[in-house]
Amino acid sequence: MKLQSDNNSSDDNDSPKYSICPNCKDKFPSNSFASHTIECYRNSSKCKVCGEIVKKSYKKAHLELWRSKQKVKEVIQKDNDIEIIKILDHGLNPNFKFDEENYSIMN
Numbered sequence: 728m729k730l731q732s733d734n735n736s737s738d739d740n741d742s743p744k745y746s747i748c749p750n751c752k753d754k755f756p757s758n759s760f761a762s763h764t765i766e767c768y769r770n771s772s773k774c775k776v777c778g779e780i781v782k783k784s785y786k787k788a789h790l791e792l793w794r795s796k797q798k799v800k801e802v803i804q805k806d807n808d809i810e811i812i813k814i815l816d817h818g819l820n821p822n823f824k825f826d827e828e829n830y831s832i833m834n
């Protein structure tokens with residue numbers, strides 16, 4: 728008598744295992760995890776303002792995202808003082824205003 732369990736177990740063998748990078752919180756297959764983590768720490772830095780891990784090449788984009796009209800508008804509408812300060816700390820010009828909609832941070 729032969730047990731036919733071979734088919735079931737062979738499938739699991741090549742499904743890759745993943746680990747979460749502690750730096751960027753992304754998921755990586757275990758075989759490239761170590762090299763990614765080293766690269767990741769080397770190429771990214773923690774934003775001093777919001778604590779987010781930002782790749783060095785995305786630093787500018789990160790700041791621009793925070794200073795975008797959409798973000799500023801969102802925060803002003805929520806009337807969230809802490810977020811407004813964060814936006815200013817990301818380098819927003821305090822005189823920034825929405826010409827067309829009369830939103831202003833300094834009220």
Ligand SMILES: [Zn+2]
Nearest residue numbers: 748750751767
């Ligand atoms: Zn990473």
Ligand SMILES: [Zn+2]
Nearest residue numbers: 774776777779
């Ligand atoms: Zn930030």
